[in-house]
Amino acid sequence: MLQGSRTPGCLTPFVRRALAAVGAASVAACVLTGCAGSATPVVATPTSSAATADLPLVFGAFTTALEEPWDSAIHAALESAEADGLIRYEHADQLGQSNDLGTALREIIASSDPDIIMGDAFAAEEAVRAVATEFPDIAFAFGSAGSEQAPNFSVFDNWMHDPAYLAGMLAGGLTQTSTIAVIAAMPIPEVNRIVNAFIAGAQQTGPTATVTVSYIDSFYDPEAAKKAADAAIANGADVVFAERDGAIVAAQESGLPAFGMMIDQQADAPDYVVSSLLWNLKPTIEAIVTDVEAGEFVASDLAELSYMANGGSSLAPINPNTAFGIPAELLSEVEAVQTAILDGTFITPINDEAPAETTTLTD
Numbered sequence: 001m002l003q004g005s006r007t008p009g010c011l012t013p014f015v016r017r018a019l020a021a022v023g024a025a026s027v028a029a030c031v032l033t034g035c036a037g038s039a040t041p042v043v044a045t046p047t048s049s050a051a052t053a054d055l056p057l058v059f060g061a062f063t064t065a066l067e068e069p070w071d072s073a074i075h076a077a078l079e080s081a082e083a084d085g086l087i088r089y090e091h092a093d094q095l096g097q098s099n100d101l102g103t104a105l106r107e108i109i110a111s112s113d114p115d116i117i118m119g120d121a122f123a124a125e126e127a128v129r130a131v132a133t134e135f136p137d138i139a140f141a142f143g144s145a146g147s148e149q150a151p152n153f154s155v156f157d158n159w160m161h162d163p164a165y166l167a168g169m170l171a172g173g174l175t176q177t178s179t180i181a182v183i184a185a186m187p188i189p190e191v192n193r194i195v196n197a198f199i200a201g202a203q204q205t206g207p208t209a210t211v212t213v214s215y216i217d218s219f220y221d222p223e224a225a226k227k228a229a230d231a232a233i234a235n236g237a238d239v240v241f242a243e244r245d246g247a248i249v250a251a252q253e254s255g256l257p258a259f260g261m262m263i264d265q266q267a268d269a270p271d272y273v274v275s276s277l278l279w280n281l282k283p284t285i286e287a288i289v290t291d292v293e294a295g296e297f298v299a300s301d302l303a304e305l306s307y308m309a310n311g312g313s314s315l316a317p318i319n320p321n322t323a324f325g326i327p328a329e330l331l332s333e334v335e336a337v338q339t340a341i342l343d344g345t346f347i348t349p350i351n352d353e354a355p356a357e358t359t360t361l362t363d
Contacts, residue, residue, distance in 0.1 A: 069262035102127030168201025181232035222246030
C-alpha cells in the first residue's frame, strides 16, 4: 500500500509569569505572554516527574501558532518522542520573529534550562544563531536555510521532495483541464525544491499539464492561501496542492482534488484530499538525543534524515473514498516509483530555483 552559561540573569515579566506557575519538581502549565507582542497567549506545556527527570529536556520554540503545519509537524514528533520515553518536552508557540524570538529564547533558557532547543529559524536566522553562540552547552537544532554553525547549532529542513514527486504524479493523472495549482509560501529554496519536485512528478503522468504556482508571501496565512487558490481555480485549475494551509478549503468548496502538506490533512476535506506529504522528524530527534546523551553533540546538517529512504518523509495513505475516481493504473505507477525511491533506483530531482510559472497574491 502507498503509504554560554545558563545562569539566569534579571528576569523579565515574561519569565516571572512563567516561573510563578513552576513548582520545584514539576510543572503543570505556564502561560508565557508578551515576548512577541501578541495578544494571544503563548502556552508552554512542561511535563516532568521523578521517573523522567533524567531524560534530556527538549524545548520546542515555535514562531507561529501550532496550527501552522510546519511547526505542527515538529511538535507532533516531539510529543511522540516524549510518549516513547525518549525525552521530556516543553514548548511555546507564537514567539514571533527576529529579535522577538531571540528575546524569547533567552527567557526560555533562564526559566527552563533545556538540554536541547528545536524550532524554526527561517525568519530569524541572525537572532537564533546569536543565542546559540551565547549558550554553547545547549544543543540547538533549527529548521534553517543556512549551514550548521559550530559548535552547537545544527540545521534541518523538510526535505520532502520524494513524496512531493509522488503527489505530483497523482495530480498529473487526475487533472481534467491540464491545469494544476500550487499554493505556496514564498520562492525560497526549501519551498522551491518541494514545488519543483511536485511539478516534475505531474509532468511524468500529465506531460501536457501546466502547473501554476501562487505565492502568498507568508508561512501561515490561511485566508491568503484560500484567496490564491480561489483565483487559480477561477483560471481553470482543477487540482490543488496546498503547500500552505488554507488552500484545501477552496478545493473542497469547488469539489476538486487536493493535496495536503506536513501532516495528513485528509480529515480537513474527506471527500477531496487525495493524500498529503508527511514529514517525520522522529529520525532527526533520535539522532540529536543520542548524541546529546553520549556527550557527542556537534553542529551538523541533518537534512538527509528527512529523506523518504531514511524514514523522514512519506506520502500519506491515498484516500480510497474521494468523490472522484483514482485510476488503478495511476496508483500502480505511483507505487512503482515509490518503491524505486526507497530502494535507491530512482533519485528525485532536487531543484531549489523558483519555478517559471509563478504569481503572487498581490499581482
